[in-house]
Amino acid sequence: MILSGLLLVIGLAGFLAASLLALVGRSGRWVRASLAVGAGAAAVSAVQALTVLTGADLATGALAIPGTTAANPLVALALTEDPLGAFFLLVVSVSGAAILIASIGYIDRYVAHGSARLAGLLSLFLISLLLVCLAGTVFTFLVAWEGMTLLSYFLVVHEHRSPETRRAGFLYLAMSQAGTAAILTSLLLLATGSGTGTFAGIARSAPGLPVGILDAAFVAALLGFGMKAGLVPLHIWLPEAHPAAPSNVSALLSGVMIKMGILGLLRVLFELMGGGPEWWADLLLALGALASLSGVLSALAQHDLKRLLAYHSIENIGIILLGVGAALLFLDLGDPALAALALAAALLHTWNHALFKPLLFLGAGAAVGAVGTRDMERMGGLARRMPAVGVGFLVGALAISGLPPFNGFVSEWLLFHSFFGAFATGSVATEMLFAALAGILALTSGLAAYCFVKAFGIVFLGRPRSEPAARAAAPPGTLSAGMGILAGFCALLGVAPFLALAAMHRSLLELTGASLGSGSVVAFPTALPSPGAGVSLPFAPGAVALLLAGMLLVSWALWRLRGVPRRDTVGPAWECGGEPTTARAEPTALGYAQPIEHLFHPYYRPRDRIELGGSEGPGRAGLAPVVGFGREIEEPVRKYLYHPLAGGLLGAARATSRLQSGRIHAYLVYMFVTLVGLLLLLRLVGGGSP
Amino acid sequence: MKARAQGRPGPSLGQPYRTLVKLLGKDRIRADATSAISRYSARISFAALLAAVPLVPWLFLPGPLGGIGDLIVLVGLLALSRFFLAIQALDVGTSFGGLGSSREMWMGALAEPVFLLVIFAFGGPAGSTQAGVIAARGIALGAAYASPPLLLALVAYVLLLLVETGRLPVDNPATHLELTMIHEALVLEASGRDLALVAWGEGIKFTLLVGLLAALALPWGIPTVWTVPLLAAGAILLVAKLVGADLLVGHLETRVAKWRLFRVADLLALAAVLAFGSLALTYVIGGGA
Known part of the structure; x- marks a missing residue:
């Protein structure tokens, strides 16, 4: 407990130092040093995760930040050390350390395009990932989550000079914000009646909530976390944002960040709600x-x-x-x-x-x-x-x-x-x-x-x-x-x-x-x-x-059975004895x-897109030669779900803009009408209770 | 044997082995564009097939190393072997290699779910995915083992076998007509010792899958206790079963013509439906579990 807390502080301080090194130093050597320090901090975090996973006392492992818990339970900032979070922390820090080490060599190509900013953001991004794993309260979780989203957005649009990247970044940001709203809804629904903002407190009271609220919280969590995880059909930001980002960032996004969606889903589904009805499971299986x-x-x-x-x-x-x-x-x-x-x-x-x-x-x-x-x-x-x-x-x-x-x-x-x-x-x-x-x-x-x-x-x-x-x-x-x-x-x-x-x-x-x-x-x-009982795993x-390794030895031995071969004769490929061909005859990805x-x-x-050459080309018998061939594939969900949705959203925005006349007395009327409407709603729903 | 049925005298049974020995003594010719992949993948592919051999109960139950892996591991090892052959074909950088590699992986991808369903269909009633356990249940049940669901699964397995080992009507192992070959196009550029291992591997894979067929469908006669006469009888029976299954495949190959590539998908879909039907029969009628 004390050891892991110490390691946590060292890890966080290491990441902070790393990002400062990069942002203040700005030159190539400082950037490389920053990445190395960041990798070291990630290694420390991995060790911390291991101490939690092998440690004896887990129940007491909550690190509250003094002064925040007492004032208002909903905005308490606290970290916890639970096995699930620690497992994901291990996953994050092992991959994070390796990616930061790889970045030392990779980042040089961005020297002209703010490699210092990239390196600094990477370390900050890892801090946010770490905090998402360890968050012990709703408020901490949301702050860390939002930090993760914003930092990842800045990383995605690192090469912001290309319009394609900006478009991908905007799509990602817009969808992320919708996702965060859904997560907020889900967590607040679950927190109702618990009187606390800690996950442990919610887990005690949430399973007793009415079925309707649980269902709503499940759907909201699935939407929010599914968005981050890239769940079909909420995935369309993913194939846009990952290619647009620098490759070491893609590695972090794809390898690590989308797993936070899985962590969130597991936290809500299993930890907070303690399971759910069969149709939730059926829905998850169908989506999977x-x-x-x-x-x-x-x-x-x-x-x-x-x-x-x-x-x-x-x-x-x-x-x-x-x-x-x-x-x-x-x-x-x-x-x-x-x-x-x-x-x-x-x-x-x-x-x-x-x-x-x-x-x-x-x-x-x-x-x-x-x-x-x-x-x-x-x-x-x-x-x-x-x-x-x-x-x-x-x-x-x-x-x-x-x-x-x-x-x-x-x-x-x-x-x-x-x-x-x-x-x-x-x-x-x-x-x-x-x-x-x-x-x-x-x-x-x-x-x-x-x-x-x-x-x-x-x-x-x-x-x-x-x-x-x-x-x-x-x-x-x-x-x-x-x-x-x-x-x-x-x-x-x-x-x-x-x-x-x-x-x-x-x-x-x-x-x-x-x-x-x-x-x-x-x-x-x-x-x-x-x-x-009843489940055997014969593997x-x-x-x-070992068997495979042994068989490799056998096949090596067989290969040498009739003497050590001479050096391979190297020549052009045989290809059924035809003319030697060029790389143009190679199979294409398409x-x-x-x-x-x-x-x-x-x-x-x-x-299919077939480009035909002009009439002056060497066509035979009136046939124009084909000079290009391409094939465009659009995913069905984009065509049938998102295009109408985006159209509808824009239409709704245009309709709302008509309300904005710019006259103050009109706005006062809107407020009055809304207030009366809300009071009426309360009267209808609340049935007279205070 | 196939040749005899087609009215040709055909080469002797030992001929493939004589070719193998000859090829094993030859040096390789590599194409100039190749990388380390071409240097090693024939041997890796061959080793993966060899590793799959002990997972099938050949002579006694449970198989020699049956405890360390089940049939899903076997499918994984076959896929590993196929993966290395396929990247080797791409390494040469020729059009035929790519063609064969693409077709082979396409069939492999489609065959995998069928294989899984067949394993589930055979293994479901036995409660295990290990070939040895399934066979042991068959022996224990005797004639009652040959139930309708099992027959469905068996037909599915035979169809799968034809696809996996590249037999007619899926692929013609004897063809070198460029547009029709699949597996041959894959290994076109292999030579010398590599070609020997690839050809031998092909034979091992065929025997492996036929042996699995024998163990799953005709488990009787595999000794469950270690005695010399039982083992000898088991060995004779095993050879008889293998020859019988080879004859069946040879007969099927003689009776059909090569199909268009995309009809293979129909064949596999049929096999998948059969395997699924077998599972449905087992559980809906309540014959198993």
Whole structure:
């Protein structure tokens, strides 16, 4: 308790010092020092999270800021040390440290465009993330949340000279403010009747609130936190804002910030309300399935590398949400063991995504920086130019595709097993629901593998598709070092997920009443611990990794069975003996995904754009030569939901503006009418009570 | 065997192995645009397939290393192997490689949910996703194991097998006609030792999936206790089952022509519906659980 409080103060002071270093120093050396100090502060925060997670006394762990609690309970500022917050703090600080280290090498390209401001804001942004994890009262939470939103907005619009970035930033800010309003509504609804603003106090009284209020609070929380998490159909800011931001910022936004939406949802759903009716769970599952499938389908159609990654964030949030929804449903069905399994899958996937997505974004940043465009069709062959980045991106691609022996496979495996466990619940409807969800999840992970073969293959392999790609220079070593830390964690959690399971042990116990394992780190090659009677988990990640390593040795040995080979003969590709071809004959990102576009045509509804050359071109027999081909795909939700909505909003604004005549006596009349109206409403609703 | 059914004399059974040994002694030719991926991925892909082998109960129950992973792990390892082949094909930077890679990943992505549903359909009644446990239940139940839901799941699995191993009508392992090949286009640029491992891996994958078919659909005869005569009988039965299943696949391949690529989706959708139907039958009628 004292130790962790001390560490917290050191961490916060470190971040503050880091941002001051950058903002005051302003030169390249100071900026690099600032990022290094920030990374150190993040490491301290990670240690703090660990002391909380392994500490003995948790109930007393509230750090109130003196003088604020007594005056008005609603605006009390206090931090708490609960296992869920500490788990997310661990997630944030590990990824944050790695991203800051990587930024040391990455930020040089922004020297002319305020690298000092960028570095300073990064450290401040991490403070806000830290406070969101640790907030113990509604007021603290909202202040931290709003700080996080505003700081992330400034980070997104860092390259504010481009109109595209400004537009993305505005969309993000507008949607964030609507989201915060929804969160405020939800938390205030829950706080009614508790007489306090602390989460602990609300958790005692909230489950007793009338059903209508709980339902309203749930919907508001889902809207608000779902907006931040990038939940379909509230996600449209995400594929705009992430590509527009500098890549190290995208890594933080996508890897870490959108997880705060998940944290908020878990806090409200499980901690404050203590679960909810089945239709909440059904809604979450439906939204999760929608998000995961539509996210990966949209990602497949992209040829903008960072936009592709942004759509994968939506997909992964969907997968996490499937776990959360399943946990809620299993709780309703009275099966805490399965609920713990599903929630463990969701939490593990949250951490996993916080590791491999920054890894991919940093790799993408290196590629984009070297080639000078986000268009994948102009990249290619980069693995030869920047091998370390290529390996890092490959690890991220394998992990996000859910392939063993990396961490993404473990969380998806756990989720599959929680679905499989539903077959023992005895309700046909539940069983069929989870069979369908398992199919969707498997399709999603298969398509993700498809998409990342495309992304890795087109960007890093083959022949360069443009002049800058052929001359691309390797990024500084610190970028590779940051990526290396993240890749190392991807492998570590894939081989020994016990470490993560132990870190989430207390959260699972608190939220579901059951847990996987005892919270201690189980021996390395054994099978995963069972969360309860009737659920067996026949998978030993460490042993499978060992098996794979052994088989690698075998295949190496077979390869050398008939002597050590001579050096490879290197020559032009064979291609069935045809003429040597150029990079123009290479598969394109567009063409690579064509089969899936063909199959899901009703979802994509692509608009083809064929540019025909002028009549003087070398056309044959009156046919104009095709000089360009493009395909534009607009997401259905944008077309059918947001365009009418934005139109309606503007129309309503125009209608309201007619009321504003500018005459004072008219305004007085409005106020009077409103007052009378409110009094009448009170009379009607209140029924005469004071 | 396939050749015999098609009215050709065909090469001898040992021929593929002779080719393998020959290829293993050869050096590689690499295309000039390739990176480290081309250097290693054939071996990684092969190792992933080898790692999947002990997850199937071949000769005794529970399988050799059945406890460390279930069928979902097996699906993951197969996907890992496919991933490395697919990026290798893109590494060469030719149009055929990309074509094959795209088609292979497309089919793989669509096959994955079917595989999962088939696993659930077989595993649901047994309460486990481990091949060994499912087979043990089959042995314990005897003839009662062959229920209607199981037959549906079995048909779904056979369809899946055709897709996963690239047999007709999905892909023709013998074709080199550029527009129709899928898997062959994928490995077109592999040579020497790499080609040997890729071809061998293909054979291992086929045997693996057929062996799984035998274990899931015809579990009888797999010894559950360790005695020499039982093991010997099990081994003979296993070979018989494998040959039988090979004959079935060979027969199917002879009877159908290659389909258009996009009809594969129909085939997989059919398999998915069958597997789902099997699950529905199990639980709605109440035969299982």
